Amino acid sequence: MEMSLPERIIVNSGIFDIWRKWTARRLLGKAHHDHKRVLEIGCGKGTTTKIIADYLPRAKIIATDFDNAQVKRAKENIRHLKNVKVAQADASQLSFKGNSFDAVFAFLTFHHIGAWKKAQKECFRVLMPDGYLYIDELELKPFPRLQHFFLPTNGIFSRTEFVEALKRTGFVVIYLRSRYKFVLVARKPR
Numbered sequence: 001m002e003m004s005l006p007e008r009i010i011v012n013s014g015i016f017d018i019w020r021k022w023t024a025r026r027l028l029g030k031a032h033h034d035h036k037r038v039l040e041i042g043c044g045k046g047t048t049t050k051i052i053a054d055y056l057p058r059a060k061i062i063a064t065d066f067d068n069a070q071v072k073r074a075k076e077n078i079r080h081l082k083n084v085k086v087a088q089a090d091a092s093q094l095s096f097k098g099n100s101f102d103a104v105f106a107f108l109t110f111h112h113i114g115a116w117k118k119a120q121k122e123c124f125r126v127l128m129p130d131g132y133l134y135i136d137e138l139e140l141k142p143f144p145r146l147q148h149f150f151l152p153t154n155g156i157f158s159r160t161e162f163v164e165a166l167k168r169t170g171f172v173v174i175y176l177r178s179r180y181k182f183v184l185v186a187r188k189p190r
């Protein structure tokens, strides 16, 4: 979904970058070093893509975002990363073939997607068996006013609803840490 103006201003600010670099590393700390074919959904302007590329320098990374303006920013910001390709894509309707990636990353993306359950299913489809889904996500359901102001049209879920839907999709949740936001690692079984 398109971001609202307040959110667009926040996510493209320098302060957001500092916070992202600090918090995104927690999720990368849970990732395996040997991933080779990596998809990022909701790459924004490329801040989290850079963090993935630092951590997985030998992986081929496709960084995607729904919003063409963010895709343009990411292309500019990470043009020096030769192992990264940036493309426009809707995470709830991916054009990649099934079993294409051994890791999918999503940093603060799912709460933007009205069809978030469909996006979970798409992540499952494009992952190879034994592939990993790495998620850093906000739980906005307890804060309806905040959600209404910043993200009026987007996905609303509690952490429990999100995790249960992932399990119904077929994922095995292998790590979950939660405070005001949650860090989650799930695996597509063989």
Ligand SMILES: C[S@@+](CC[C@H](N)C(=O)[O-])C[C@H]1O[C@@H](n2cnc3c(N)ncnc32)[C@H](O)[C@@H]1O
Pocket (backbone or CB within 6 Å): 001, 002, 003, 011, 020, 041, 042, 043, 044, 045, 046, 047, 048, 064, 065, 066, 067, 070, 089, 090, 091, 092, 106, 107, 108, 109, 112, 113
């Ligand atoms: C809060 S930003 C996060 C950007 C980056 N991952 C980070 O953490 O700095 C969420 C991004 O998700 C993108 N997005 C929203 N709906 C999407 C969808 N259906 N498919 C892919 N990306 C989407 C937005 O355009 C936005 O760039």
